[in-house]
Each structure stands twice: as C-alpha cells, then as structure tokens.
Amino acid sequence: MIDRPVRIGLQLQPQHMDYDTIRRTASEAEEAGVDVLFNWDHFYPLYGEPDGPHFECWTMLAAWAESTSRVEIGALVSCNSYRNPELLADMSRTIDHISAGRLILGIGSGWFERDYTEYGYEFGTAGGRLDDLAEALPRIESRLGKLNPPPTRKIPVLIGGGGEKKTLRLVAKHADIWHSFADAETLEHKLGVLRGHCETIGRDPSEIEVSVAGNPESRDRMHELGGRLFTLGVGGPKPDLGELRELLAWRDERNA
Incomplete structure (x- = not known):
C-alpha cells in the first residue's frame, strides 16, 4: 500500500492572455x-470568447521546461488524436530531458469537436477515439524504450476520463496517475470500478495516484476517498492565484 502526500x-x-502573462503566472x-x-x-x-487568444500545448511545455526549475509539468490532458504515438513519445522524452525529469505525460482520447474539424483531424466517435488511445499507449511505451x-x-x-468499460481499463493497465472530472459521489463509484480492473490484471490500485479538482466544497471528501x-x-486575461x-x-495542513 502506497501512502501518498497531497499534491x-x-x-x-492557455487562453485569453498573452504569453508574457502565462510565463509570469507559471x-x-x-x-x-x-x-x-x-x-x-x-x-x-x-470558455469565454470562442475565437479569443489561445496557444498550443506542447511547444508551451518545452518553454516551461526551461523557464521553471522545480515543478512537474504536463498537459491535462494531451489529445491522442493529434500526433503519431511514436512522435509523442519522442516529444515527451525530449521535454523530459529539457526539464531534467519533470514531465508528466497526460493523455486522453479527445472530445472537443472544433479542434478536429478546424485542424483537419477525423473526429469519429467517442468509442473509436478510445480504441485509438488503446492502440497508442503500447506504442508510446515501446518507443520510449527505444529512444537514444x-x-x-x-x-x-x-x-x-472516467469511462468504465474502456478508459478505466486503460488506466489500470497503463497509468501512474488517473485524473477524474467526477464529483465525490461518482468518484467513489468509479474508484470501485478501477479497483476491479486492477484486480483483473493483478495490479495494486494504490500504485495509481488519484487526481481530482481542487474545489473547496468537495476536497475534504475527495481526500477521504483517496484523492491526492x-x-x-x-x-486569462488576468489569472488570479x-x-x-x-x-x-x-x-500543508493535510501533509503536516
């Protein structure tokens, strides 16, 4: 059983602000x-003006790898549909080196249709995108093992993501961290499903860090359920910390 601190x-x-503001806020x-x-x-x-200012994810992560020195960095989450899996593995390895080992490879199957249609990707179906993710994850793992x-x-x-038949099975098999967008009641149920998938493949579910929203009204309950x-x-335009x-x-109170 892994005892994790709160993080x-x-x-x-990366929307509705210039990059100077993004870099300063980071x-x-x-x-x-x-x-x-x-x-x-x-x-x-x-959110907000749909054609407002917006910047691309992975080029920004490379910049953060240089402009920060301690924090882990990553996408919440990267869309599997936009990049060849081997290329994504190589991008991840490169930012891992630039950041001295601080990259988290966040990934999901994609959902925002405008991203696909405007940039020429096939949107398909939710099930098909999850099948593509299931094919991509072993390819990413394989390529990471071959890079020099x-x-x-x-x-x-x-x-x-929280799909019980496909997504959580992928989490059990491949993930070090699972991010849930669910409320506390739903999270409790899905954690039970995830434990079932882990049992099927013989994995200790405590190996998977549970990631959730930091909402003040639910975080204590989320922590009780295992959120860490x-x-x-x-x-933007004026991010408030x-x-x-x-x-x-x-x-800090929780970890004391």
Missing part, C-alpha cells in the same frame, strides 16, 4: 509552492 496542481489554461505559481503545472491540449478557448538517449526516468503517464493530486484551473494559495495552505 497541488495548477492548470494554467513562475508565480512555482514560487508559491505548486507541485505540478499543467496546461491543456486544445486549439481554441473552451532514453528518458531520464520512467515518465509518469496520466490518463484523464488536487488541481485548480486558472485562465489567490485560491491557489489557499489550496496550498490546505495541502
């Missing part, structure tokens, strides 16, 4: 003590 993530949504979050700095893998804003130089560490894989990585989302600082204080 705090900030999803710095530095402020690291100085404040955040454990993980995430962005997301979309091409257009998800190899990654500096076993790059943690974070899988996002709590992430707050912040976007006040709630993040309060969440960091809660982490």
Whole structure:
C-alpha cells in the first residue's frame, strides 16, 4: 500500500492572455509552492470568447521546461488524436530531458469537436477515439524504450476520463496517475470500478495516484476517498492565484 502526500496542481489554461502573462503566472505559481503545472491540449478557448487568444500545448511545455526549475509539468490532458504515438513519445522524452525529469505525460482520447474539424483531424466517435488511445499507449511505451538517449526516468503517464468499460481499463493497465472530472459521489463509484480492473490484471490500485479538482466544497471528501493530486484551473486575461494559495495552505495542513 502506497501512502501518498497531497499534491497541488495548477492548470494554467492557455487562453485569453498573452504569453508574457502565462510565463509570469507559471513562475508565480512555482514560487508559491505548486507541485505540478499543467496546461491543456486544445486549439481554441473552451470558455469565454470562442475565437479569443489561445496557444498550443506542447511547444508551451518545452518553454516551461526551461523557464521553471522545480515543478512537474504536463498537459491535462494531451489529445491522442493529434500526433503519431511514436512522435509523442519522442516529444515527451525530449521535454523530459529539457526539464531534467519533470514531465508528466497526460493523455486522453479527445472530445472537443472544433479542434478536429478546424485542424483537419477525423473526429469519429467517442468509442473509436478510445480504441485509438488503446492502440497508442503500447506504442508510446515501446518507443520510449527505444529512444537514444532514453528518458531520464520512467515518465509518469496520466490518463484523464472516467469511462468504465474502456478508459478505466486503460488506466489500470497503463497509468501512474488517473485524473477524474467526477464529483465525490461518482468518484467513489468509479474508484470501485478501477479497483476491479486492477484486480483483473493483478495490479495494486494504490500504485495509481488519484487526481481530482481542487474545489473547496468537495476536497475534504475527495481526500477521504483517496484523492491526492488536487488541481485548480486558472485562465486569462488576468489569472488570479489567490485560491491557489489557499489550496496550498490546505495541502500543508493535510501533509503536516
């Protein structure tokens, strides 16, 4: 049984602000003590003006690898559909080296249809995209084992989503971190499903870190259920880290 401390993530949504603001906010979050700095893998804003300013995920992660020094970095989450799995593995290995071993490979099957249609990817169906992810994950793992130089560490894989038949089975088989978007009641149920998938393949479910939202009204219950990585989302044009600082204080109380 793995006993994990509480960790705090900030999803710095790359929308509605210039890059100077993004870089400055990332530095402020690291100085404040955040454990993980995430962005997301979309091409257009998800909130606010749909055609507002927005930046690409993986080029930004490479920049964060240079502009930060302590925090882990990653996408919450990267879309499997946009990149050949072998290429994504190589990108991950490269940022792993640039960051001196701080990359988390967050990945999911994709869902935002505009990203696909505007950039020329086939949207298909939710089930088909999950099947593609199931095919991609072993290919990513295989390519990571072939690269020269190899990654500096076993790059943690974070899988996002809560589908019980396909996604959670992939989590049990491949993930080091599972990110759930569920409320507390739903999380309790899905953790039971995940434990069942782990039992089927002979894996200890405590090996998988449970990642959830950092909402003040539910975080204590989420912690009781096993949540250990709590992430707050912040976007532009003027990102406010006040709630993040309060969440960091809660982490420190929990970990004392």
